[in-house]
Amino acid sequence: MSRTRPSPIVIATRASRLALWQAGHVQALLQARGHSVQLLGMTTRGDQILDRSLSKVGGKGLFVKELEAALAEGRADIAVHSLKDMPMELPAGFALACVLEREDPRDAWVSPQYATLEALPPGAVVGTSSLRRQALLQALRPDLRMEPLRGNLDTRLRKLDAGQYQAIVLAVAGLKRLGLEARIRAPFAPAALLPAAGQGALGIEVRSERQDLCAALAALAHQPSWLAVAAERAVSRAMGGSCSMPLAAYGQFHGAVLQLDAAWGDPQGQAPLVRAQASATVTTLAQAEALGSALARRLCADGARPLVPVHDPAHGLVHDPVHDLAHDLGHDLGHTPADGLSHRR
Numbered sequence: 137m138s139r140t141r142p143s144p145i146v147i148a149t150r151a152s153r154l155a156l157w158q159a160g161h162v163q164a165l166l167q168a169r170g171h172s173v174q175l176l177g178m179t180t181r182g183d184q185i186l187d188r189s190l191s192k193v194g195g196k197g198l199f200v201k202e203l204e205a206a207l208a209e210g211r212a213d214i215a216v217h218s219l220k221d222m223p224m225e226l227p228a229g230f231a232l233a234c235v236l237e238r239e240d241p242r243d244a245w246v247s248p249q250y251a252t253l254e255a256l257p258p259g260a261v262v263g264t265s266s267l268r269r270q271a272l273l274q275a276l277r278p279d280l281r282m283e284p285l286r287g288n289l290d291t292r293l294r295k296l297d298a299g300q301y302q303a304i305v306l307a308v309a310g311l312k313r314l315g316l317e318a319r320i321r322a323p324f325a326p327a328a329l330l331p332a333a334g335q336g337a338l339g340i341e342v343r344s345e346r347q348d349l350c351a352a353l354a355a356l357a358h359q360p361s362w363l364a365v366a367a368e369r370a371v372s373r374a375m376g377g378s379c380s381m382p383l384a385a386y387g388q389f390h391g392a393v394l395q396l397d398a399a400w401g402d403p404q405g406q407a408p409l410v411r412a413q414a415s416a417t418v419t420t421l422a423q424a425e426a427l428g429s430a431l432a433r434r435l436c437a438d439g440a441r442p443l444v445p446v447h448d449p450a451h452g453l454v455h456d457p458v459h460d461l462a463h464d465l466g467h468d469l470g471h472t473p474a475d476g477l478s479h480r481r
């Protein structure tokens with residue numbers, strides 16, 4: 137240990153088993169590099185509200201606000217997040233310090249009785265509250281019924297085992313982290329069920345002024361994961377997506393070329409799914425984000441509609457890029473969805 141015995145790095149974390157695993161993982165990585173690290177567990181609004189779909193109660197911000205308050209008040213130094221749950225725009229004064237090496241980004245098919253999606257009988261019930269999973273599954277099997285399913289991973293598996301659903305879909309990464317890999321009947325090929333932006337990746341959030349933590353956190357960064365996830369999040373940001381629209385974005389490196397795939401679903405369920413792909417040599421975050429915005433423009437040119445800018449009290453005015461994007465496309469945000477870009481084609 138260091139001779140000066142600096143104060144320990146305190147990690148703010150949600151108290152769910154997955155969040156604690158993730159915080160503990162970062163703790164171990166930092167400890168292996170000689171830092172002393174403590175965890176500060178807390179229950180967030182997102183953990184308390186379990187009866188409604190996330191898209192209806194205020195979105196991803198619910199899981200991070202309490203953690204950010206702990207950072208702002210100096211009760212903690214860093215927060216560890218599943219990047220998938222992190223809003224696209226951080227509030228002023230906060231920064232994403234690094235992205236760790238990504239775990240498996242795929243979704244998992246979990247079902248006691250049925251080995252695959254194809255094996256499900258007609259009209260079977262699949263549990264998922266994710267609009268992305270609902271839209272993509274429905275595209276593969278229009279006959280299935282989608283029922284909401286929230287709660288932490290253990291709760292969701294318990295509801296499945298209680299017989300409320302014939303199958304559920306969960307991220308492979310979360311199941312692996314909790315030692316629940318045996319519950320995975322099969323991972324979905326990304327081409328079939330395209331992952332959410334950031335799925336499987338962990339990010340570390342800090343107050344922007346904490347330059348003192350930079351070196352410690354930079355050592356944990358995994359550049360290819362960070363670049364891929366930055367591109368995915370740029371798609372999401374440009375579309376104004378949080379969890380209130382079905383949106384998938386997944387980046388994969390082939391050498392230095394980042395292949396980025398995205399899918400958009402109509403929140404009203406009327407328009408068909410829109411899929412798009414773009415590739416570019418990517419070595420910087422700016423290039424990754426440019427690829428993501430370009431892909432969002434391609435989605436919109438093919439009929440996807442960005443969400444109108446909304447004011448999120450927790451995070452100030454977000455989704456400004458949507459306005460720019462829509463403006464570029466001559467898309468009048470004041471109009472109803474039916475008047476949107478899809479009609480210009």
Ligand SMILES: NCc1[nH]cc(CCC(=O)O)c1CC(=O)O
Nearest residue numbers: 218220306307309310335336337
């Ligand atoms: N929405 C909850 C959530 N946030 C992150 C993960 C999994 C771990 C990850 O993606 O890093 C999960 C569970 C799930 O979607 O099955």
